[in-house]
Amino acid sequence: MNDVKGGQPCQPAKIEDAGVHEYGMELALEQARKAHSMGEVPVGAVIIKDGVVIGQGHNLKETLKDPTAHAEILAIREAARHQAGWRILDATMYVTLEPCPMCAGAIVMARIPRLVIGTMDPRTGACGSLWNIVCDKRLNHRVELITGIKEDECRKLLEEFFEQLRQGDT
Numbered sequence: 001m002n003d004v005k006g007g008q009p010c011q012p013a014k015i016e017d018a019g020v021h022e023y024g025m026e027l028a029l030e031q032a033r034k035a036h037s038m039g040e041v042p043v044g045a046v047i048i049k050d051g052v053v054i055g056q057g058h059n060l061k062e063t064l065k066d067p068t069a070h071a072e073i074l075a076i077r078e079a080a081r082h083q084a085g086w087r088i089l090d091a092t093m094y095v096t097l098e099p100c101p102m103c104a105g106a107i108v109m110a111r112i113p114r115l116v117i118g119t120m121d122p123r124t125g126a127c128g129s130l131w132n133i134v135c136d137k138r139l140n141h142r143v144e145l146i147t148g149i150k151e152d153e154c155r156k157l158l159e160e161f162f163e164q165l166r167q168g169d170t
């Protein structure tokens with residue numbers, strides 16, 4: 001991942017935290033499954049601080065008719081309310097799919113220190129795929145990035161959803 005545009009390669013993942021990250025990603029997957037059951041693209045996010053979930057969300061774009069109702073944005077809003085402040089420090093966000101430019105921007109704005117991603121998004125990903133907003137040295141905040149946690153489950157949930165959509169709509 002050395003050819004990312006506009007950014008620097010991120011720090012490699014620390015393997016010793018793998019168990020913790022799998023737990024966090026499982027919670028994000030639960031959120032994604034909720035989105036799936038509502039007919040929304042299954043993406044889920046949770047923010048954990050000191051072992052406690054302080055924000056969670058799943059994609060609600062269709063339900064809310066809101067182009068910004070991505071899982072990450074909803075989780076960040078909840079976490080900021082929980083913190084009673086816009087800075088979400090000492091926390092980790094777990095998200096099933098690589099954040100888009102809007103969400104990657106919001107993660108930087110919220111100063112979230114660590115981001116754990118399930119599966120990458122080569123179409124619109126902004127954490128290493130198309131751009132790398134979360135590790136861009138030109139910004140005043142950089143995020144520790146960990147990828148590939150429960151990757152298969154996160155990807156399969158999306159593939160399943162789009163497969164069902166194709167079968168149902170044509």
Ligand SMILES: [Zn+2]
Binds near residue numbers: 070072
């Ligand atoms: Zn997004």
